[in-house]
Amino acid sequence: MKTILFSFITLLFIGSNAAFSAGDEKEIKIKTSAVCEMCKARIERNLGLSKGVKESNLNLKDKVVTVKYNPAKTTPEAIKATIINTGYDADNQLANQKAHDKLPSCCRKTAAPH
Template sequence: MKTTILSLITILFLGINTVFASGEDREVKIKTSAVCEMCKARIERNLGLSKGVKGSNLNLDDKVITVKYNPNKTTPEAIKATIINTGYDADNQLANQKAHDKLPSCCRKTAAPH
């Protein structure tokens, strides 16, 4: 009986430890169609409002955003969806056209970098 209880406690402890260990923050890099500081601010603000996102930084030179996130609360797919619904491409997925059309003309894909 004591062995069974001890075994159950050990299994429970290992299970809890595994759940907490898998909750470490992760990082994903996503190529965007952003062109300017306004784009950067818009994308970073919207990601900052997303559940599970710890931080983001868009490098306008290579148009890659680095996002730090909690994998227990969000996924790279959800992060990409936020970028797409903000009006920008995310890797090989095209922006939501309605959201893209609402962007200022300087932030659209056809705009020259500035």
């Protein structure tokens, strides 16, 4: 019985180490067209719901969102697609027009920062 218990604990330990080393974290910075706190909340919420995204933080001063993600579960392209489909530009890629049109008027690209 002790041997079985020891084997189980060993396998559990090895499995948890493999999971942590396989999911090394990466970081990407993406320039957006966000203008206000509502934009920040919307982008961070949608990124937080995305598979593989561990953390996101949008700096409204420079309009750059910093995203920490698991490269085994998502890609920079998928992260940018989430931002684009939320209605905001992502680096040099333009926002999805339908999503952008659904944003409140204060959150659109033409709105002044506030």
